[in-house]
Amino acid sequence: MGKNEEYKRRPTKEKIKASLIEQLSIKNANVAHFRDMIFDYLELYSIKKSLQNDIKKRGVSYETTSANGYKITKQNQSVKDLVAVEKQMQSMLKEMGLTTDAPTGVEKADEDL
Numbered sequence: 001m002g003k004n005e006e007y008k009r010r011p012t013k014e015k016i017k018a019s020l021i022e023q024l025s026i027k028n029a030n031v032a033h034f035r036d037m038i039f040d041y042l043e044l045y046s047i048k049k050s051l052q053n054d055i056k057k058r059g060v061s062y063e064t065t066s067a068n069g070y071k072i073t074k075q076n077q078s079v080k081d082l083v084a085v086e087k088q089m090q091s092m093l094k095e096m097g098l099t100t101d102a103p104t105g106v107e108k109a110d111e112d113l
Contacts, residue, residue: 013045017042019039021038023098024038024098031096037092044092048085051078051085056080059077060075060076061073061074062074062076062111
């Protein structure tokens with residue numbers, strides 16, 4: 001598989017877990033509290049995927065019938081929930097000192113220097 005093909009596929013939960021644990025190890029921060037947070041992060045990842053699937057299925061808004069029997073358009077709550085879940089996921093990464101920019105946990109050098 002070429003490198004470009006690899007980027008087209010989403011990583012699995014197991015690859016994400018391995019990457020996060022590797023980053024913790026490199027930072028000498030592979031401690032029980034952070035490992036537990038990784039499991040919480042992966043639970044949020046599953047919730048995120050479910051919310052994304054609901055949005056794909058029903059859209060950002062959807063039509064339904066009100067209690068009075070009228071057709072109404074409602075905003076899909078999954079959109080707001082998705083934003084909240086993603087924000088919490090980012091907060092957890094920040095608390096653990098992990099980043100998606102440097103997957104090995106090593107700071108990127110500024111090429112302009």
